[in-house]
Amino acid sequence: MSIKDFTPSRRQLLSAIGTTAGSAAAMQAMAVLGHAAESRFTGPPQLTGTRKGASVLVLGAGLAGLVAAYELNKAGYKVRLIEYQGRPGGRNWSLRGGDTHVEVGGAVQKVEFAPGNYLNPGPWRIPHHHKTLLHYCRLFNVALQPFIQMNHNAYVHQTDAFGGKPMRYKEVATDFKGHVSELMAKAINQGSLDDKVSKEDKERLLEAMRSWGVLDKDMAYTSSLKVSAQRGYDLPPGGGVGGAPTPSAVASLSDMLDSKVWNQMGFYFNYVMQTTMFQPVGGMDMVGKAFAREVDHLITYNAKVTKIAQNAKGVTVTCEDMATGAVSEAKADYCVCAIPASVLSQIEMQAGDKMLASLKAVNYSASVKTGLEFKRRFWEEDEAIYGGHSFTNQPISLISYPNYNFFKDGPAVLLGSNAGGLGGSLLGGMEPAARIEAILAQGEIIHPQYRQEFMSGVSVAWGRVPWNMGGFSRWSDEARKDHYANMIAMDGRIVLAGEHASYIGGWMEGALTSAIDAITRLHKRTQEA
Amino acid sequence: MNIRYISHRLLVVMAMMGASVPALAVGPGFKLPPAETGEQVYVQACQTCHQPGGKGGAGAASAYPALANNPKLGVAAYPILTILRGRAAMPWFGGTLSSAQIAKLVTYLRTNFGNNYATPVTEDDVKKLSVNLPVSGE
Numbered sequence: 001m002s003i004k005d006f007t008p009s010r011r012q013l014l015s016a017i018g019t020t021a022g023s024a025a026a027m028q029a030m031a032v033l034g035h036a037a038e039s040r041f042t043g044p045p046q047l048t049g050t051r052k053g054a055s056v057l058v059l060g061a062g063l064a065g066l067v068a069a070y071e072l073n074k075a076g077y078k079v080r081l082i083e084y085q086g087r088p089g090g091r092n093w094s095l096r097g098g099d100t101h102v103e104v105g106g107a108v109q110k111v112e113f114a115p116g117n118y119l120n121p122g123p124w125r126i127p128h129h130h131k132t133l134l135h136y137c138r139l140f141n142v143a144l145q146p147f148i149q150m151n152h153n154a155y156v157h158q159t160d161a162f163g164g165k166p167m168r169y170k171e172v173a174t175d176f177k178g179h180v181s182e183l184m185a186k187a188i189n190q191g192s193l194d195d196k197v198s199k200e201d202k203e204r205l206l207e208a209m210r211s212w213g214v215l216d217k218d219m220a221y222t223s224s225l226k227v228s229a230q231r232g233y234d235l236p237p238g239g240g241v242g243g244a245p246t247p248s249a250v251a252s253l254s255d256m257l258d259s260k261v262w263n264q265m266g267f268y269f270n271y272v273m274q275t276t277m278f279q280p281v282g283g284m285d286m287v288g289k290a291f292a293r294e295v296d297h298l299i300t301y302n303a304k305v306t307k308i309a310q311n312a313k314g315v316t317v318t319c320e321d322m323a324t325g326a327v328s329e330a331k332a333d334y335c336v337c338a339i340p341a342s343v344l345s346q347i348e349m350q351a352g353d354k355m356l357a358s359l360k361a362v363n364y365s366a367s368v369k370t371g372l373e374f375k376r377r378f379w380e381e382d383e384a385i386y387g388g389h390s391f392t393n394q395p396i397s398l399i400s401y402p403n404y405n406f407f408k409d410g411p412a413v414l415l416g417s418n419a420g421g422l423g424g425s426l427l428g429g430m431e432p433a434a435r436i437e438a439i440l441a442q443g444e445i446i447h448p449q450y451r452q453e454f455m456s457g458v459s460v461a462w463g464r465v466p467w468n469m470g471g472f473s474r475w476s477d478e479a480r481k482d483h484y485a486n487m488i489a490m491d492g493r494i495v496l497a498g499e500h501a502s503y504i505g506g507w508m509e510g511a512l513t514s515a516i517d518a519i520t521r522l523h524k525r526t527q528e529a
Numbered sequence: 530m531n532i533r534y535i536s537h538r539l540l541v542v543m544a545m546m547g548a549s550v551p552a553l554a555v556g557p558g559f560k561l562p563p564a565e566t567g568e569q570v571y572v573q574a575c576q577t578c579h580q581p582g583g584k585g586g587a588g589a590a591s592a593y594p595a596l597a598n599n600p601k602l603g604v605a606a607y608p609i610l611t612i613l614r615g616r617a618a619m620p621w622f623g624g625t626l627s628s629a630q631i632a633k634l635v636t637y638l639r640t641n642f643g644n645n646y647a648t649p650v651t652e653d654d655v656k657k658l659s660v661n662l663p664v665s666g667e
Contacts, residue, residue: 084589104578104593105581105586304589304590305590342617345617346617347590347591359617362617363620364619365620366620393559393560394560395560422561422574423559425573425575425576425577426572426573426574426577429572429573463577463578464577467589468588468589469588476615
């Protein structure tokens with residue numbers, strides 16, 4: 001047996017440091033071990049010494065409420081979880097054939113997708129550094145598969161560039177990089193940067209530009225087989241007779257500026273968008289369902305919270321049974337409220353003015369996600385696009401291709417829109433049928449096969465989702481400064497949780513880390529009481 | 530106000546939600562149908578939540594307020610500030626809609642959907658209330 005077998009894992013080591021020397025020491029140790037920059041998550045909360053009979057009401061069975069219920073129950077609390085809908089997960093949600101989606105305003109959409117196909121209307125991708133979520137996926141055996149983020153063969157489309165013709169990302173990204181490198185080399189050689197760059201660095205920078213931009217011997221970006229090895233060929237290399245490739249023609253700098261491809265190049269640099277990303281096999285709601293399996297006996301579904309009251313002794317939550325209209329009261333020592341602020345801000349809650357004001361200070365997006373089912377995978381069969389996104393400056397903003405069942409015959413579902421900002425409110429303001437029509441009209445500019453292959457579609461306009469009244473939270477810097485601390489501070493016996501009570505807004509990791517922080521503070525409070 | 534700064538911060542917000550970066554009204558080249566009249570702005574920005582005709586809509590334990598027959602529109606500063614700054618579920622539109630668009634929108638709301646407040650709202654009225662806007666996000 002080697003000495004290696006006696007070495008504690010980094011996690012065990014950090015856990016030991018955290019237990020014995022406190023979390024600050026653990027953070028310091030993490031930084032030394034080169035770990036802290038990646039994630040703050042060092043393992044599930046260690047809630048010990050729970051007072052016998054202590055009870056907690058958890059409101060909302062989204063991921064924040066589910067993880068709170070799971071961990072508190074594990075720690076020995078008497079837990080009850082109250083949920084408005086008839087299913088767990090909240091925005092952790094997938095729509096499949098047979099499902100129905102009813103919007104604010106009453107419009108009903110029935111999903112007609114073939115078995116196995118789905119739309120994830122809410123979260124749809126998991127960054128590799130969202131370690132809390134990954135921890136629970138592992139714990140509950142939620143199978144994950146790669147979510148293809150970057151696809152060089154997908155399209156970049158701008159209505160005003162290349163006559164409205166979609167271009168492959170690899171073509172425009174390579175050309176943009178090449179033209180910028182050429183200009184940089186010119187500036188260096190003309191002495192424009194002499195006062196900023198040393199002679200030695202100039203040489204190195206020129207070499208970098210030549211290599212990175214694939215410039216020719218004259219430091220120009222021109223069509224060549226070397227350039228085609230990045231942007232693609234007119235005739236790609238083959239075997240045997242006529243196997244020699246022919247280069248493609250590079251587009252102009254001006255074309256690149258029209259294409260605005262730097263937006264996509266920059267997008268892939270984002271911390272939360274970097275590869276590797278994951279998705280649960282079979283739909284994002286596998287995560288919520290996995291949690292629910294653990295705490296199912298604690299959940300009351302179809303119960304609408306109408307009032308949250310508290311006094312020195314405990315909390316009383318008034319609920320209405322959605323089926324019968326019967327009103328009941330639930331009581332506990334404490335309350336973890338994981339209802340989105342967009343809904344909670346309109347529920348009567350006995351809390352201080354500061355907490356109540358914070359609920360109105362955080363705003364919500366109104367984006368539109370759409371699943372379109374087609375008879376066949378024309379994007380794969382005709383265009384060699386396997387997963388990833390095509391971006392457009394039309395309101396749909398992108399088309400994203402499924403990351404599962406590659407090469408399979410039969411119907412497949414792609415994401416036909418992920419519209420935000422005014423694009424989202426514009427599409428969301430349409431009735432479902434008109435919305436799908438608008439989304440098809442925008443998508444067929446990128447894929448002319450759309451009309452012929454289209455079968456059915458379902459769209460979720462988050463501004464019209466009755467149980468969430470918006471998509472994900474958005475804090476302005478100003479509101480964050482004035483209200484965030486008031487939102488997360490425990491108010492008597494109530495503590496709030498959810499992605500809105502985090503700095504990872506719009507991500508499942510935000511919901512989980514917020515809830516874990518909230519119950520850790522709640523537990524500490526019960527120890528002091 | 531530095532428009533480039535706003536765009537950049539909003540780009541980050543858009544990236545957070547996983548939308549494509551160009552899906553952004555103030556961003557480069559984002560194509561939307563014209564929203565020049567108050568009615569066009571309403572359809573583009575407001576109708577998704579407040580519903581056609583400004584009738585509002587009910588949700589779980591909450592509702593989007595009706596703009597029809599709404600006495601709060603009597604004081605123009607109230608809708609202007611709410612649009613500029615957002616409120617609860619409602620996102621802020623300062624930096625997304627122009628002052629001229631907001632002026633036309635508020636004038637439209639005040640003279641339609643059963644509201645009858647004839648005094649038009651001007652671009653200047655909006656600009657006066659546009660200080661210290663929350664322009665950045667997560």
